[in-house]
Amino acid sequence: MTKTHLTSVAQYFTRELADEQYNPTLWTKRLPTEELLPKHIEFTTQNSDRYRARVGSGLSQINYGEGEFLGTMDVYRTEGISEDAPIVVYIHGGWWQWFSKEQFGFIAEPFNQQGFSVYMPGYRMATDWANDAPMESILKQMQFAVAEVLSFAAKNRVPAVYLVGHSAGGQLVSMLHKTDWSKLGVTQEGRQKLKDVFSIAGLFDIRPLVNSFVNDSIKMTKESSEEVSPLLSDFPPSQTLSHLHLIIPEFDTPEFFRQTKEYHAAVLNNQQECSIFLASKCDHLDVIENLLDSSNEVLEYMLEHMNILR
Template identity: 80%
Template sequence: MTKISLNSVAQCFTRELADEQYNPTLWTPRLPTEELLPKHIEFTNQNSERYRATVSGGLSQRTFGEGEFSGTIDIYRTQGVAQDAPVVVYIHGGWWQWFSKEQFGFIAEPFNQHGFAVYMPGYRMAQDWSNDAPMESILKQMQLAVAEILNLAVENRAPAVYLVGHSAGGHLVSMLHKTDWSEFSVTQEAQQKLKDVFSIAGLFDIRPLVNSFVNDSINMSSLSAEKVSPLLSGFPSNQTLSHLHLIVPEFDTPEFFRQTKEYHAKVIDSQQECSIFLASRCDHLDVIENLLDENNDVLAYLLKHMNA
């Protein structure tokens, strides 16, 4: 495989190099490339169907937003999880164009077991938006969803709300991390509910994807990619944001590592709290599958900072 410098200008990649550097299934030794995604889909579907059937009455749904930005949030609050329990918000991945919140219901299981209510907002796939700004639209939809959850946290007297996102979801929570919530009618009390933010295998500069397989269905422009890139947007002035955690799997691609390091440096330079955690012996997909293991290092890291 082609080795690249951490200082390379990634947005100038050829199509061939971008397709290689941003396809995590090419970089893990766990399974042959052609087996990874089918196995992941099988694992997530089976375990989510199992858990959704198990929780039964502990699963409810709430709507948010209006018009094309409306959506639903699956709420997992099993027996023993109090109304005023702390909240974990999970945003799924899939290059903004695949999968659904239902497919990742299994993620709620370990957090429910540790006393957290879990909220999973769904977003419209990039290729399904009728406008020419699907990426910005997905971000706005998730901002409306989290605004709903933050205000609901006040109503329920929940002490904290934590954001967790994987892959495309990792990118989205990084943008949510720096959102000005006053623009979404979130009260000051509700804004203070937002605690740590965890981006798992996320990306922070979307420009290299414009000339890659990822964009074949999305058709985002270079300008759109710039607007939704955390690396290229500023931070609110004179405001201390929640602690941002960047979790990178050991077997992710060199570009995921480069972007994680660059964004970590930017957040620190902006006088905000940010940490990097290496998910040892994990690749881009099993880093979330392994959360079902009570002894998993990533789960332990998440729970440690959520209980701090």
């Protein structure tokens, strides 16, 4: 499958339609549209501040990358979790231009409770890159981050590394899923540490966003959107990749559903393992808020697949 063989529905979208189809706050009845994002910010901020204060010395920070791709990762390794514990890497969303790793620290809590170390890499916002390829730069920065984790895992006999990303983070982990890690200096042992990848409410064809509110500040071109679209990027030749899980909230937008089903088919057509999981009775935002509930079905689904390989 190559880029030249894939047309985009974006060519049929007006700006008004793109803005509607790619704005998840318009598609849930949980709260009035104007209240959803403020409530989400309040929830994530309060719970992350609470957990970051609670873990104390169990929270540290490490550097990764080089040159303009330098960044930091928050490492949540609470008491009783050793350096050789399995690792969850969580990449936050926010349309590549909002939020931060600190705002989603609460995500570490349910995984720490299950004995996982949690690594949260920060990335420079798309609007802050002094070049004409901000989306590609964010991807490269995240490749440096995950390469650092995989190399650490190999050195410290960590049994498994799992990637979890939400929304924009879901797009990023889907691109990381098919990254050729040997080109970033990761040894074969390190590459084998990468196990299941979970894309929560992710997008896989970025082209429709070029003519939408998302791109007003990013200013990406059609060509740039193609370079960061999992649907359009090549799979590494002759490699069996980790199992990819596409988690879609029941109350997400029709376009998120269409893209999820389309990418699922594309991954399977390339003889790779891929599953779709419907997160019932939740929307684009509370699908991750609900992870604080130990009986949450999305959390249970991820832990089930992570525990198989521990």
